[in-house]
Amino acid sequence: MTEKADMRGIKMVVEYDGTNYAGFQRQPNQPTIQGELEKALSIILREEIKVVGAGRTDAGVHALHQVVSFKTYALFEADRLQWSLNCLLPKDIAVKSIEIVDSSFCARRSATSREYEYFILNQSHPSPFLDRYSHFVARRLNLKAMREAAQFLVGTHDFSAFCVQSTVGGLGRPIRTVFELACRRTDKPVKGLLIIRVRANAFLHNMVRTMVGTLLEVGLGNLTPGAVKEILEGKERTKAGPTAPAKALFLTNISY
Amino acid sequence: MTEKADMRGIKMVVEYDGTNYAGFQRQPNQPTIQGELEKALSIILREEIKVVGAGRTDAGVHALHQVVSFKTYALFEADRLQWSLNCLLPKDIAVKSIEIVDSSFCARRSATSREYEYFILNQSHPSPFLDRYSHFVARRLNLKAMREAAQFLVGTHDFSAFCVQSTVGGLGRPIRTVFELACRRTDKPVKGLLIIRVRANAFLHNMVRTMVGTLLEVGLGNLTPGAVKEILEGKERTKAGPTAPAKALFLTNISY
Numbered sequence: 001m002t003e004k005a006d007m008r009g010i011k012m013v014v015e016y017d018g019t020n021y022a023g024f025q026r027q028p029n030q031p032t033i034q035g036e037l038e039k040a041l042s043i044i045l046r047e048e049i050k051v052v053g054a055g056r057t058d059a060g061v062h063a064l065h066q067v068v069s070f071k072t073y074a075l076f077e078a079d080r081l082q083w084s085l086n087c088l089l090p091k092d093i094a095v096k097s098i099e100i101v102d103s104s105f106c107a108r109r110s111a112t113s114r115e116y117e118y119f120i121l122n123q124s125h126p127s128p129f130l131d132r133y134s135h136f137v138a139r140r141l142n143l144k145a146m147r148e149a150a151q152f153l154v155g156t157h158d159f160s161a162f163c164v165q166s167t168v169g170g171l172g173r174p175i176r177t178v179f180e181l182a183c184r185r186t187d188k189p190v191k192g193l194l195i196i197r198v199r200a201n202a203f204l205h206n207m208v209r210t211m212v213g214t215l216l217e218v219g220l221g222n223l224t225p226g227a228v229k230e231i232l233e234g235k236e237r238t239k240a241g242p243t244a245p246a247k248a249l250f251l252t253n254i255s256y
Numbered sequence: 257m258t259e260k261a262d263m264r265g266i267k268m269v270v271e272y273d274g275t276n277y278a279g280f281q282r283q284p285n286q287p288t289i290q291g292e293l294e295k296a297l298s299i300i301l302r303e304e305i306k307v308v309g310a311g312r313t314d315a316g317v318h319a320l321h322q323v324v325s326f327k328t329y330a331l332f333e334a335d336r337l338q339w340s341l342n343c344l345l346p347k348d349i350a351v352k353s354i355e356i357v358d359s360s361f362c363a364r365r366s367a368t369s370r371e372y373e374y375f376i377l378n379q380s381h382p383s384p385f386l387d388r389y390s391h392f393v394a395r396r397l398n399l400k401a402m403r404e405a406a407q408f409l410v411g412t413h414d415f416s417a418f419c420v421q422s423t424v425g426g427l428g429r430p431i432r433t434v435f436e437l438a439c440r441r442t443d444k445p446v447k448g449l450l451i452i453r454v455r456a457n458a459f460l461h462n463m464v465r466t467m468v469g470t471l472l473e474v475g476l477g478n479l480t481p482g483a484v485k486e487i488l489e490g491k492e493r494t495k496a497g498p499t500a501p502a503k504a505l506f507l508t509n510i511s512y
C-alpha cells in the first residue's frame with residue numbers, strides 16, 4: 001500500500017512551563033500539554049493528530065526537553081511547521097526542534113532513559129524569579145548526607161516505597177533502574193540553588209518527587225542516610241518522605 | 257541631641273520582578289516597589305519609613321540588585337528584619353541583604369554608577385521560561401555591527417537623542433557618562449541569549465531602552481553602526497530606534 005509507505009514519523013523536542021496545566025497527558029475539560037499540541041498540529045496539518053510523549057509529567061511539572069512523536073501523511077518542511085506551531089501554541093509551550101524520523105519511532109517506547117532535575121533554592125532569602133520554578137528551603141541542607149543517602153537509590157530496585165501506592169498494582173512490577181542520582185550546589189548563574197538530578201530507565205508515579213522529599217528529610221537531619229536504605233527495602237510508601245512540590249521539577253532529557 | 261546621634265542608616269539590596277508594578281517610585285493608587293517596601297518596613301519597625309532607591313526603574317522593569325536606603329531610630333537585628341520583610345513582602349519582591357551603614361549614606365546620591373542588562377532571546381523559537389524576562393527576536397542579529405555601534409555611545413555625551421524628549425528640560429542637562437556598553441551572546445546556561453550590558457554614572461528617562469532599541473536596528477541591518485554616531489550628534493529622539501520593551505530590562509548593579 002503506497003499510503004503506508006508514505007507515512008512519516010515525526011520527532012519533536014518540546015519545552016513547557018507546566019504551571020497552568022493538568023500535566024502532559026490529555027484529559028477531558030482540562031488544559032494539558034498533549035491537548036494543546038494535538039489541537040495546534042491538527043489545525044496546521046489538517047488531519048487529526050495524536051501524539052505520544054516520552055514522559056508523562058504531572059500537573060505543574062515543567063519540561064526543558066520533552067520528546068513527542070506522531071505519524072502523519074501530511075507533507076511539510078520541518079522549519080515551517082515549527083514556526084507555525086510556535087505562533088499557534090500558548091506562550092508557555094514551545095517547540096524547540098522537529099525532525100522527520102523512521103515511522104517506527106515512538107517517543108515513549110523507543111526511549112531508553114529519562115532525566116529529571118529538581119531545583120531547591122537553599123539560601124536565607126526567597127527569589128522573585130525562581131519562586132515559580134524552585135522549592136525554597138531556608139535552612140542549610142546537608143549536601144554530604146543527601147549524597148550518601150542518594151547512593152542507596154541507585155541501581156535496580158523495587159521502588160514501592162517511592163511511588164503512589166495505589167498505582168503499584170496497576171502498572172505491573174514496581175521495579176526500575178536508577179542510573180544516576182546526583183546532588184549538587186550551583187554557583188553560577190544562580191548562587192544558592194541545590195539541584196538533584198535523577199536518570200532512570202523509567203519512573204513510577206510520583207517517584208522523583210518522593211525520592212526528593214526523602215532526600216530533603218536527610219538534608220534537614222530528620223532522617224539518616226542509612227534510613228533511606230531501610231525505607232527502600234521496607235517497600236512502604238508511608239515510611240518515605242513527603243512528595244516534594246511539583247513546581248520545582250523539570251524533565252530535562254530523554255535518551256534513545 | 258542624643259536622638260540624632262542614635263539615628264542609623266540602613267542599606268538594603270533588593271531583587272524584584274517588576275511585571276506587576278508601575279515602577280520603583282511611589283505613586284498614588286498604583287502598586288510600586290517603593291510603596292511595598294515602605295508599607296512592610298513601617299509595619300515591622302512601627303514608625304513611618306521613607307526609602308530612597310538607587311535607580312528609579314520604570315513600569316515592568318526588573319531588578320536583580322537594587323540598592324535602597326532609609327534612616328530609622330528603631331533598633332533591630334539585620335537578619336531578623338530581613339526575614340520578617342521577606343515574610344511580609346509580596347513574592348515578587350525580596351530583600352537579599354541588610355546592613356547598618358553611616359547615616360549619611362543615600363542609595364541614590366552616594367551611587368557612582370548604575371548597571372543594567374537587557375536580555376534578547378535571539379534564536380528561531382520562543383522560550384516559555386524566558387518570555388516574561390526577555391525580548392524575542394527570531395532573525396539572527398549581527399553582533400559585530402552592534403558592538404561597533406555601541407562604541408560610539410561610550411563616553412561623556414549629550415544623550416538627548418536617547419531619552420524621553422519632554423524630560424530633557426526638566427531634569428537639567430542631558431549629559432551622562434557611559435562607562436561600558438557591551439554586547440555578548442551566552443552559551444550557558446541558556447543558549448541563544450544576547451545580553452547588552454550598560455554601565456553609566458546615571459541614565460536619562462528611557463535611555464537604556466532607547467539605546468537597546470537603536471542597537472537592535474543595527475543588529476537587524478536597518479541602521480549602519482555609523483548612523484548611531486550621527487543620531488547621537490543630531491540630538492533628536494525621533495532619529496533613534498524604538499524604545500525596547502521593559503520586560504527584558506534588569507537593574508543589575510549599583511557602585512558606591
